[in-house]
Amino acid sequence: MQAMQLSVSEHDRAVRHYAMRMLADGFEVKARVEGWFQEPDTIGGYRPDIVARKNNHCIIIEIKKGEIDWPKIKALEAFASIRPEFQLQLITPEIASKELRR
């Protein structure tokens, strides 16, 4: 069975959804939502979808569109693996899609 993929517009909606949720939970949020949030800095040449910071803890949230995203995800994983203060949270297309349907 072919793996599920998110369209660009579904992906962007998911970014807005998770960014607002993190914001409501008291995080300081940078996200790829033009006009509303400051963009996150690049990590290993890639710009993550969301970086949420609270106290000294940072969560990098990446909404996966599909298999095509693997180089970016590898770069984010490599970055987070050697920095204990950073946690990478990957949202699969299935989870994002379910969340958006709620």
Add this chain to the structure above:
Amino acid sequence: MSVSPRERFLAALAKMLGENPQESGPLRNALVCENWLLSEILDAVFPSTGEFKLDREKLNRLLLNCERQMISEHFYSYFFSAVATLEDFEDAVERFRVRAMWLYGNFHFALKKLGTCDKHEFDKETRKTEPRSPADFEGRESFNDIESIPRDDLGLLGYVSGKQKIVDLEICVELLSLLHDEPARIAEILRSVGTEKQKKVSETLAEYEMPFPSSGVGDLDAAKLEGMLGRIKGLAESLRSRQQKAIEIGLRNTHRYLTLPHLDVYVATSMRTQEDYENQHAFIQLVFTNPVVKDLKLRYFDPTLSYADDRITKGLVEMLMLRRARVTIYTASRDDTLGKDSELAATLAQGKAVIAYVPPELDRKAELLRVDHPLGLQIDIKTGVAHGIIVVRSPEHCAKMLRKVLLRELAFTIRHEKGNFLLEETETHSVVRVVSDDPYLTHAFWTFFHHHDSV
């Protein structure tokens, strides 16, 4: 003091050679023969009978004595065969000078090129200045290839007017959902969201007549949020669906534009708001349905009906359209954009015509474009000829000038101003070609324009 016919003749001849007539003797800078010989030739042109007797032999003797090459029979025949009076000669010289400016931007070179080339080359060059038959256009099939998009949805193709509008609505949906799901945390959530974003949400919802406090909790409660959420979700969903349909049509249209066998006109615009989209679309409709051009069945690129997913694709598509079209219509606005202005300059640099439409309320802008704008004059990178723009003030006038440009029916006069010759289109008074009168600049310009050493 009245000017004698001989002086008028010599002044016209000087203009034909590209020499600025001198008060001390119109041909002073060009003449290499002695005065008695010039007088002898002029006596033959102006015999004592009072007639004006010019033929190719006499004109060639004069050219020879001005250090110029002799002109061919076909050149003489094309410009001077009907000359019977001094006035006819002056008119014929002006006809030549208009063509010289139009084709080469240089009188001296034009005389050498057109005066000495073979008949085939001469016909090929002069044909570029002669009117085209409307039948060349009318014989084509009507242009019905492009799908329309409902007027209210045109702006949904734009970034600011479409994408951002939906983003703003969806941020509101997200916030209202969060507040609705946890009514006990309303105050806490709004504090976390911050005053700046709450104010923006309040402003966005106000556009849909939904009151939302710009700060603090106000009178928000679960019941109120329930109603607002339902309504805003419906609006976002409807807008998303309309945008999707508009995008699908816009993408299909882009593919059609990419494969059109002809493209006559590119329309350069900048659109940010829904109103911009509607105004531009209405302007384009007014121009191309005008009876003056309708029968020409023109193929034109309407940017309000085309869509590309990203700026790179959009840029490449538009650059190709600009490259393929014969004419660009530029629509001026109060605040111009780099993209649109560079399209104007790129068209001129390709040696093609630009018609700039300046709406009635922008008088100063029209004058700026017609007289002073730094981008209003660009050299054709293939020929070195400086091209200017045609300024129009109404869609009807735009259609009229478009027809004239495409059928080569423009009429011109030549003015001399501040050391430059200006080729002015007579109806709009727009300067469409220029030739510098400065010999030093002219020499340096053409020397280096044709100098192809690697940089």
